[in-house]
Amino acid sequence: MQFDSFSAFLNMGGYGFYVWLSFGVSAALIAGLLFSSLTSHTKVIKQIGARQQRENKLRQVRKNRQNSTTNNPNEETQ
Numbered sequence: 001m002q003f004d005s006f007s008a009f010l011n012m013g014g015y016g017f018y019v020w021l022s023f024g025v026s027a028a029l030i031a032g033l034l035f036s037s038l039t040s041h042t043k044v045i046k047q048i049g050a051r052q053q054r055e056n057k058l059r060q061v062r063k064n065r066q067n068s069t070t071n072n073p074n075e076e077t078q
Contacts, residue, residue, distance in 0.1 A: 003009040012019050 010016050010020070
């Protein structure tokens with residue numbers, strides 16, 4: 001299909017409003033999905049980092065408790 005002018009291209013034989021509306025809605029939905037995916041990805045990465053920090057702190061506390069009990073075995077009986 002060949003158009004005589006740019007306005008004829010935009011009009012698309014009387015169906016331009018529906019054609020461009022569908023393109024616009026599709027583009028908006030894809031952009032929204034992309035934005036949502038990127039923000040969710042960033043949120044998950046931050047949650048994983050926070051969880052790893054908590055687990056590392058717990059491991060360190062457990063290690064310190066084990067070291068203190070092995071160094072002073074009589075402390076628990078008092």
